[in-house]
Amino acid sequence: MIERFYLKDYLSFKEVELELKSGLVVFTGPSGSGKSILMGSILSSFGSTSCEASLCESSVAWELNGEEYGIESDDINVFKHIKKEKSRYFINNQSISKKAMSELSSNYLRHLSLRDFSDFDNENLLNIIDSRMGLKNAEIQRVKSEYKELFLEHKRVKKELLSIEDEQKKIVELKEFASYEIKKIDTINPKISEDIELLEIKKELSKKEKVLKSLSSADAIFEHEHAVFSALDLLDKDGSFFSDAMNELRALLESAQERFSMLEEIDVEEVLNRIEELGELKRRYGSIEEALIYKQEKIQELQKYENIEFTKGDLEARVKELDKQVVDLASKLSLARYSEIDSFNKELNKYLKDLYLRDALVEINESEFSAFGKDEITIKLNSTDLQKISTGEFNRLRLAILALKSETMSKDGGVLILDEIDANLSGEESMSVAKVLKQLSKHFQIFVISHQPQLTSMGDQHFLVYKEGDESLVKELDFERRVEEIARIISGESITQEARGFAKELLNLQIRE
Template sequence: MINRIFIKENLGFKEAKLEISKGLTVFTGLSGAGKSILFKGILSAFAISDSEAKIVELGLDDKLNLEEYGIESEEENIFKLLKEKNTKYFINNQSIAKKSLQNLSKSFIKYLSAKENNEFSNEKFLRILDALEIQNNPQFENFLSEFKEDFNNYTRLSEELNQILDEERKIEELKEVAKIQIEKIQSINPKIGEYEELLILKKKLSKKDKLDEAWQKASVIFDLEKIVIDALNLSEKDPTFFSECLNELRLILESQKIEDFDFDIEKILDRIENLSFLMKRYGSIENALEILKQKKQELEHYENLSFEKKELEKKFEKAKDKLEKSTKILTQTRINNLEKLQNCLNEYLKNLYMKDAILSLDESKVISSMGKDEINLNINFANLKKLSSGELNRLRLAFIATECKILGQGSGILFLDEIDANLSGKEAMSIAMVLDELSNFYQIFAISHLPQLSSRAHNHFLVQKKGDESFVKKLNQEERIKELARMVSGEKINEEAIEFAKTLFKS
């Protein structure tokens, strides 16, 4: 619920501060005073409408799912719009993108303007019909849960089957691609660590001639071995250390004699090039070997695709048959409750001086998570497009009231843009009675031109214009009577209008 509103520099309004209590809030005043400007200013903080306001700040005490948008929720959540060169939006002093704010706002705000017609979704009607069945048969809720699980299973199998059919259409191409990768990797037949070893060997081979020449010169020391040992013995020194040193030297020399092995430098270079190709393409030899394994599994999958397809088709048909049987049960329960929903809706329409609505149930060709049912709504055999804006607004209210009555719940904020425009007094009063009932579920904001609706307000604000500046003021009981009388008789208020205004509060 919005408990306070602050707007600054909004065209004619230099500043507007409003304290709001729950229930129905109406804005009245002469045409051109700034009611719509003020109204749009409030909506702009939710990114639902555009406004010229420099600052709009709203305080809400509702529990909102702000964490989903990375914002910490507080006891009072502050929605703020700041406009300089660009418009920026904040919740609890944390920035939020316009699109994210719009998505959040849709979860708790209903904005009914003459141009909108989003209340009568098929899903909403079906949920109400299902709620009626649950009231009589609580076990039906378990049936709905099982239906959703069956639908999810059906959808999953359908996707898997479509994937196989898609693969089947291009199976030869996929098999060829897998075979080429398998053959390429297998023809090279890489070994882990082989590339590094070959680089070391290549390095040795590149300096083979220099190594041979160096060791040939160094080998002279072995010819002097006996002479040195004899000298050490004559000097009465143990020659063991020298012998061990030469033995170590011989081992090193043996390890350098690569000419004793049959190495083909061209083959080694080709081998390094092939391994380098695999590493560039797959990142590493380990990855290449993993890809080889995967492609072999893919090829096996393609080879067995026909068998997999048959097994999946069996599962899919079984899931489809089960779902089809469930949709028939679902449809029948909704047909059984359709008249009850229609009667409830028509009760509100009758109070709103409108003709009866006719609800019918058609079967869709496609199964959805809600079944195969489609609701058709007609008023006196006319579709919604042929209704006037006033009729459409009253139909919206009747539907929202029906929804609240059957579900026993409803929450959020309802914005009504001139809901009583072009209506008679009795029609306006009928709307006021419905809004009074809805105010038990919703906080409601409305611009009103008629005293009947305004008389039911829990918060009544008068919007006035003095010169070029607009002002908004919350009215007390005496001021409200005067304003209702003005709405009845015009600028010149007479006693008859005042008495009529007083009777509105008593009715």
């Protein structure tokens, strides 16, 4: 539910702060006082509409699933729309786009004044029917769950089979290509780090002559080694340091001589050609390691082509088995739904009668298999398609559907916002709408603007929107002030005692119920 709403600097409103309760929240007030503006600003705080307010802020007790948008949920989540030079949107002080905020909040808040057909979606209607059946027969939910699991597996296996059949058509070409790729890499037969070693050899070959010549000249130092030892003896100095140094130098030069002498046996042309081959391989695959990985993938691919007939046979058998299971379970669901449809029609039309609407006709037709079975639900109001009925009829029909749905709900359904659902209705019609909304308010927090005493009296919380001069104000009404406001709605600005008496009677009736 929305627990708190704050509005600052929007048209005739300077500052509004509302502490909100669960259930049915009613807003009343004279025409032009700003009720629709206030409702629009609440929607704007969730990115559902736009407004020019400096600040619209709603605090909600929703457990947000905002990972997709990078939003972390708190115990109380704050939705905020700030307008300075441009509009900015925040959830828990984390910046978010208007579109993302609207998408996230739409999971918890719905504005029923929009001509939204989602309540009449096939999935929603089937879920209502199935939930009603589930109250009488718990087995139906197990069948539904098992059917959906098998349907999705059937879809996956069928897709895999179609992919194999597709591959089969070009399998000869694919096998040739895989074999060609494997052979090409095998011909070069690269070894990991071979390219690095060859480049080092190439570097040493390029300076071989120069190094060998230098080593030959350096050998002359050893011809004078004896003379140095004699001089050290005459000076009475320990010559071990010189001996160690000369031994280390001799080992180093001999090792270098041996290494570079071995290069005599290497064919420079072969080294350069090999480097070129490996370079071509790296240009194509990125590295020797990646070339070897690619080769292994092609070997596995080739093995898969070799086994494709065997795999295809297994998949065909599995598809056939799943076909039968899916059809059987879908038929069970259909039979159960057909047995429930009359009761669904009866209960829906009971609500519609209370709402002073014509009877609706709900039918089940067979359609293509989906995750919900093979049934498609259609609704017509007195044989009229939903697209052709009036907005008032459309909204009251939606209320009836929501009321049916609420009968089997076990959790909070979120927030419903309605503008003037009872506009231009008679007293009896308004009372019927009020009763349906009162039932819905057990599962939804409902915000509604009303001009009728019947709906107003049903409110769990009542706010008056009024003007003092050019400024719009909002205040919550206690019992006595509610009596006065409902009496004003009944008789106009000149409130009569009869109107007060009727208003008090309506409120007392609501309290007793």
